[in-house]
Amino acid sequence: MKNYFEIIKKNKLARVGKLKTKNGEINTPFFMPDATRGFVKFLSKNDLKSAGIFPMVVNTYHLYLQPGMEIIKKAEGVHKFMNWDGPLLSDSGGYQVFSLIHKNSKMGKITEDEVIFKSPLDGSMYVITPEKAIQIQFDLGVDMMVCLDDPPPNSYSKEKIKKAVERTLRWARRCKVEYEKQIFERKIKDENRPLLFGVIQGGEYLDLRKMCTDGLVEIGFDGYGFGARHVDSEGNFLAEVLAYTASLIPEDSLRFALGVGTPYDIVRCAEMGWDMFDCVIPTREGRHGRLFIWDEQSEISNFIRRGGQIPNKIQNSKFKIQNFYHTININNEKYKDDFSPIDAHCNCELCAKHTRAYLRHIFAMKDPLAMRLASAHNLKFYMELMEKLRKQ
Numbered sequence: 001m002k003n004y005f006e007i008i009k010k011n012k013l014a015r016v017g018k019l020k021t022k023n024g025e026i027n028t029p030f031f032m033p034d035a036t037r038g039f040v041k042f043l044s045k046n047d048l049k050s051a052g053i054f055p056m057v058v059n060t061y062h063l064y065l066q067p068g069m070e071i072i073k074k075a076e077g078v079h080k081f082m083n084w085d086g087p088l089l090s091d092s093g094g095y096q097v098f099s100l101i102h103k104n105s106k107m108g109k110i111t112e113d114e115v116i117f118k119s120p121l122d123g124s125m126y127v128i129t130p131e132k133a134i135q136i137q138f139d140l141g142v143d144m145m146v147c148l149d150d151p152p153p154n155s156y157s158k159e160k161i162k163k164a165v166e167r168t169l170r171w172a173r174r175c176k177v178e179y180e181k182q183i184f185e186r187k188i189k190d191e192n193r194p195l196l197f198g199v200i201q202g203g204e205y206l207d208l209r210k211m212c213t214d215g216l217v218e219i220g221f222d223g224y225g226f227g228a229r230h231v232d233s234e235g236n237f238l239a240e241v242l243a244y245t246a247s248l249i250p251e252d253s254l255r256f257a258l259g260v261g262t263p264y265d266i267v268r269c270a271e272m273g274w275d276m277f278d279c280v281i282p283t284r285e286g287r288h289g290r291l292f293i294w295d296e297q298s299e300i301s302n303f304i305r306r307g308g309q310i311p312n313k314i315q316n317s318k319f320k321i322q323n324f325y326h327t328i329n330i331n332n333e334k335y336k337d338d339f340s341p342i343d344a345h346c347n348c349e350l351c352a353k354h355t356r357a358y359l360r361h362i363f364a365m366k367d368p369l370a371m372r373l374a375s376a377h378n379l380k381f382y383m384e385l386m387e388k389l390r391k392q
Contacts, residue, residue, distance in 0.1 A: 004195060004222065005254055013246070013273040016390050019254065021087040021143035022192045023079070024054065028254075029270045029389055031382050032057045032089060032278040037066070038082045040283055042372040043379075045083060051348065051376050052383035054086040055143075057278045060136050061093025065119055065126070069139050077141030089144035089278070090137045091258075094199075095151050097128065102153060110150070112167070130174040138182045142194055147175035147221075149199040151228045161203040162211075168201045168227070169215040176219050195222035197256055203228060206244050213248040223254030223276070230260050230269075237265060243272045263292065263325055263385055270389050282382050286375035289330045289363050294345045294381070295323055325381075328356075330374070335360045348380040349373065 005028075007017040017028040033040055033048075035056040040048060048056075058078055063069075075081035078088060097117050101108045108117030114129040133148035148171050152164040179196050182188075198216035202208030216224055226245055230238055242257070246269075249255050256276040257269045266277050282292070328335075330342075338356040350359065350373040362370040 005252065007251070011392065012271075013243075014271050014389075014392070015273060015275070017275065019275075021055075021195065023085065023087045023143050026055055026087060027390055028275040029266075029386060030055060030276060031266065031386050032276070033283060033379055033382075034059070034278055034280045035082065035084075035088075036280075037062045038078060040375070041287065042368055042375055043283070047372065047376045048379070051379040052387075053379060055089065056084065056086065057089050057091055058082075058140065058142065059091045059093055059096065060133060060140070061091075061096045061128075063090075063140065064093065064128075064136055065121055069136060073139055077139075079141060087143040088140075090140050090142040090146065092133045092137070092146040092148045092199075093128070094133070094146075094148045095258075098151050112170075115148075130171040131178040134175050134178040134182060137194070138186065144195045144197065144223075145179075146197045146225060147172045147199055149201060149227055151199070151201060152203065154203045154229050155233055156203065158203075158205055158208070161201070161205060162208055165201050165208050165212045165215075168199065168212060169219075172198045172216055172219055172221075176221070195254070197221055197223040197225050197254070199225045199227040199258070200245055200249075201227040202245075204232065204238060204241055206241065209241060209245045210248055213245065217248075217250060221253070223256050224249045225256035225258045226260075226274070227258065230257065230265065237268065239268065242269060242274070246273045249273075263382070266385065267324075267389065282378035283375045285327070286378040287371040289360075289370070289374060290327050291330060291342055291374055292378050292381040293326050293328060293343045294384075295325055330356060330360045331363055332360075342377060343381075346377065346380060346384075348377045350377045 004020045005017060007015050009016045019026040019028055032055045033053060036059045038058060063072060072078055072081055097115050100117055101110060108115065114127050116125065116127050118125055128148065130148045137145035150164040150167040152161050183193055198219065198221040200209060200212045200216060202212045213224065226242060230242060232238060246255055254276060255274045257274040259279055260266060260269050260277050261279050262281060335356045340356055341351045342356055342359065343351050359370060359373065
């Protein structure tokens with residue numbers, strides 16, 4: 001796909017662009033909710049469209065296990081299966097598979113050629129190779145796909161993380177070869193080909209991040225993702241590592257901050273030049289009654305200022321965050337007779353038609369409507385955040 005990504009405007013490191021996919025054009029930077037198993041919990045297509053959602057993420061690992069690829073192929077791809085006409089990105093599932101094994105070695109093993117793992121659903125054994133991960137994603141029919149990588153915990157020793165980087169690079173080469181093979185065998189035209197992302201591993205070690213990035217760039221991908229956790233073992237944001245990694249990625253390539261994150265973290269990463277984000281936070285938090293609220297007179301230009309340090313004891317940061325939002329837990333007793341809207345600055349269905357007292361009541365009644373309304377509100381907040389970032 002020639003000229004699939006165009007940078008329209010830059011503000012220091014931050015940039016605004018347009019990304020062309022076979023299912024539509026996306027303005028960058030953008031956020032993708034996780035439709036992990038082919039759906040976003042409690043939300044219909046109309047709910048997602050009303051919130052402003054366009055691209056979403058599905059997960060290769062989960063869809064491979066359930067409903068299984070035979071069903072997806074009979075449906076003629078995951079778009080038709082879930083009735084979604086916007087772009088979809090498929091995560092390779094590597095993070096889920098490796099996390100499963102790292103947490104419990106009895107759940108599988110990692111070899112040079114493949115990953116063998118036990119399904120947490122029924123205990124049956126599965127095998128995924130770099131080639132199979134790419135084949136599955138072609139069968140899904142997504143707009144963007146991700147190479148199978150080796151994502152070690154950041155707490156691993158440098159020696160172990162280096163081995164993961166080396167395996168990630170070897171598997172990336174195999175993924176790229178299989179990708180080109182699938183393009184040829186399926187006779188996919190350039191304008192319809194899915195974009196392919198390599199994943200940059202290296203933990204908190206800058207030299208390993210550079211080693212991985214240089215190796216992936218040499219292979220050549222449409223975009224590059226930040227692999228593994230973007231916070232350390234204490235939950236501190238890895239500002240220096242993220243900024244350095246972004247600087248290594250070619251200017252004309254997409255930069256995907258996988259799993260990021262909170263509104264604060266998205267703003268920080270966008271300022272570093274990251275273009276794409278995905279996370280379960282807005283919908284997961286919504287299902288538990290935690291809602292994102294704009295602070296009074298929020299302006300994106302006031303969110304960040306140069307100099308100083310960002311919260312949570314982050315060192316060597318270029319950025320200092322100013323508050324622009326807060327969260328509330330609607331389950332708190334104080335909201336039982338609060339008849340104000342959730343957020344006076346929001347026009348979603350929840351804020352336009354219901355009060356805090358009512359939402360608290362239906363959460364207390366454990367009615368699914370509560371989780372639906374709260375999740376949709378949080379997604380609307382995230383879409384407005386991305387729009388503000390693009391306008392900055």
